[in-house]
Amino acid sequence: MSAGLPQLALGIDIGGTNTVFGIVDHRGDILYRGAISTKKHENVEDYINELYNAIAPAIKEMGGKGNIKGIGVGAPNGNFYTGAIEYAPNLNWKGIIPLAELITNKFGIPAALTNDANAAAVGEMMYGAAKGLKDFIVITLGTGVGSGIVVNGQLVYGHDGFAGELGHTIAIPGGRKHYSTGAHGSLEAYASATGVRFTALEMLEKNPDQPSLMREYPADKIDSRVVYDCAMKGDAMANEVYRFTGEVLGMSLANFVMFSSPKAIILFGGLCKAGDLILNPTREHMEANLLPIFQNKVQLLFSELKESDAAILGASALVWDMK
Amino acid sequence: MSAGLPQLALGIDIGGTNTVFGIVDHRGDILYRGAISTKKHENVEDYINELYNAIAPAIKEMGGKGNIKGIGVGAPNGNFYTGAIEYAPNLNWKGIIPLAELITNKFGIPAALTNDANAAAVGEMMYGAAKGLKDFIVITLGTGVGSGIVVNGQLVYGHDGFAGELGHTIAIPGGRKHYSTGAHGSLEAYASATGVRFTALEMLEKNPDQPSLMREYPADKIDSRVVYDCAMKGDAMANEVYRFTGEVLGMSLANFVMFSSPKAIILFGGLCKAGDLILNPTREHMEANLLPIFQNKVQLLFSELKESDAAILGASALVWDMK
The missing domain is CATH 3.30.420.40 (ATPase, nucleotide binding domain)
Structure with missing residues (x-):
């Protein structure tokens, strides 16, 4: 890596009730964390707007989006191959939601998506009981x-x-x-x-x-x-x-x-x-x-991980594998 | 590969009743095949002696053991990591049988072992419906x-x-x-x-x-x-x-x-x-x-494979992965 600020990852975990997110460094330290409601948004665009407004100040504080290598998202029924949430029974948004694309477009940062439990497994492997x-x-x-x-x-x-x-x-x-x-x-x-x-x-x-x-x-x-x-x-x-x-x-x-x-x-x-x-x-x-x-x-x-931490860490780990 | 005769593999499938074997080339053609009874031998050494006596003439016919790169064996409860058959309920030989080692010693050719169904899966992947x-x-x-x-x-x-x-x-x-x-x-x-x-x-x-x-x-x-x-x-x-x-x-x-x-x-x-x-x-x-x-x-x-062929082909495929 060249000189300058370290590269960071944004991890987002979408649960049926709440969404938690954090900005994470390579060591797995969560430098910033926050949460919004998932449930209150009937419309996925409204949800992404609120998510962006909640996270944008933190990204700025971390030196701007040039320091964020990517966004990793864990979500129920999240499909790693397609980047879409597909027919999630516990979310308001029905059918196929191209979430990775919507987030990439809104944030101007490449995003990858996986199933929330898969993200937790990656978090356990990198930082938890499955190390x-x-x-x-x-x-x-x-x-x-x-x-x-x-x-x-x-x-x-x-x-x-x-x-x-x-x-x-x-x-x-x-x-x-x-x-x-x-x-x-x-x-x-x-x-x-x-x-x-x-x-x-x-x-x-x-x-x-x-x-x-x-x-x-x-x-x-x-x-x-x-x-x-x-x-x-x-x-x-x-x-x-x-x-x-x-x-x-x-x-x-x-x-x-x-x-x-x-x-x-x-x-x-x-x-x-x-x-x-x-x-x-x-x-x-x-x-x-x-x-x-x-x-x-x-x-x-x-x-051994705090539930929200494992989800954020796991989601953020998707970023380190991005090309 | 250098000039000379092509390298061949010996595939052996050990079933509860019969053992089938074949000498296979890289294309998956079975150049020679045979069978002996598994069941009749209470003692694994007797079994290996009969197996050797049944196969040795074919190895000679194929240009000698220098042309056989290795022996792949599929067997119930065969463990790839240990090379042993471990507590197979449907075989006469109880406890842990270090089969890969016994075969290597008898034939003077390196042998690898796996579970019979795993061998069939490899056979399907290389030559059958799972290509x-x-x-x-x-x-x-x-x-x-x-x-x-x-x-x-x-x-x-x-x-x-x-x-x-x-x-x-x-x-x-x-x-x-x-x-x-x-x-x-x-x-x-x-x-x-x-x-x-x-x-x-x-x-x-x-x-x-x-x-x-x-x-x-x-x-x-x-x-x-x-x-x-x-x-x-x-x-x-x-x-x-x-x-x-x-x-x-x-x-x-x-x-x-x-x-x-x-x-x-x-x-x-x-x-x-x-x-x-x-x-x-x-x-x-x-x-x-x-x-x-x-x-x-x-x-x-x-x-799509004949049952005995898939087992022989799958077992022989272990050989191509040998170092």
Whole structure:
């Protein structure tokens, strides 16, 4: 690199609710960070205008856009090959949104796009729990369930850029109907925050005579946070909700292990706040469903990165690979 | 390459019943082929002696071992990283067998080993239905269910060399107990020749009043061949056996597609002789379980290679990559 200011990357992570962004240097230090709402914009152009207005002052402060090598964006259903968000069920913008192009045009800086969970996987590989690993899987357990898969040190994109939709694999054939895709028994219908809520409601309904602290809440207030709080107070049914969630997740993880034999599976996202309540049953059922040659080999870990940091770092890492 | 005779490769495919081998040139022409029994040797040294005695005359005929660049071996539970067969449930030799080393020592020619299904995948990529593809999966439907997965043009080995055990992924949680692993509901317990036999026996027992041509056979004679013959004669229950098998297989294939988004899935092995009887329900249930972004994109094909040829060609292809 020639003399002058160091080259920087802008990382943007688009979530269903909020968008977080940061300006990052080569060492992975986030020099500036900010956030805007994703949800409030029905129109993607309005959203990009607000994003630009939020970031432009920071770019100026960092010496102007000449110092920003590129923009990396992580988004649900973001396709690395096409640079477009394609049919994202959790975003307002329907159909195919050519996001990388819209951002490149608005900012005057080249932009690349990938799936948010893929970005998290790259963040883990460069700066987090997967440092030095060539084969691992990141599972994001948030409102939905996402995944980023790394094989031979490379993200798995598949022939069309859509690989790694592990939240939509069928965990229980004929099982619970997914609230958005309509599939029966997909992992996301159980192992997401939304899934935990549905499991709690189902258990309350199916066991009307069993007392539970969760009964002190109206049904529409019961979410994964309430279930967690009740479980920590020793509530048996709330504990059972997490045990069951771990059973379904662990069984699915076993199947993923027998596919790509990762050295580690890194769990990431809101549901990880439940700690051992979710980790222990998940590990138990993963091991129980593995062929002996795979048992006691896979590290099942929580991410060490702050959730928003991993997403920003992962998205920004797309920039360092730009030609 | 310098003048003189062309360099050749010896490909060996070790199956549970038979071992087939061939001497192959760079174009994929099999110049010599032969077979011995795998099953009859309790002792791996005896097996290797017979193998050597069967192949040595052919090596001599091809100009001697100086013309054989190497030996590639495909075997169940063959580990590319260690060169050993490790705990193969369908072979007589138990524990860890350092097969590549034993063969290298006996033949005086360097040998490399991989999983038989991985070898088939390489064979398909170099000479078969996967020519030119960078993302595909080969599923072998024989006595058992094996798989070879290619991502970004590379075989997926995982961190320990054991990736791609898709036959042991759980298709139906709590389902049929696997005759050898003891797992409940693994794909192999349904979508193998053995699985087809068990499904037929179960259906006969559960529907004692339903007539079926399969009832003309004693239970111990009912195998996938009998089920096929009866189905072709229009027997409803035998047709239902294949439909159900395709349902379970198709559901699993959908999960695999959402993992690595392959351009094609290539089916290979004895069960493929059932043709559309197995292909149609498999395709139907694969599509029905896919997220819309994956639907109507994956080619579901039968291998174009003769079964023994693909295995020999795939095993021999290991040799061309040898340093």
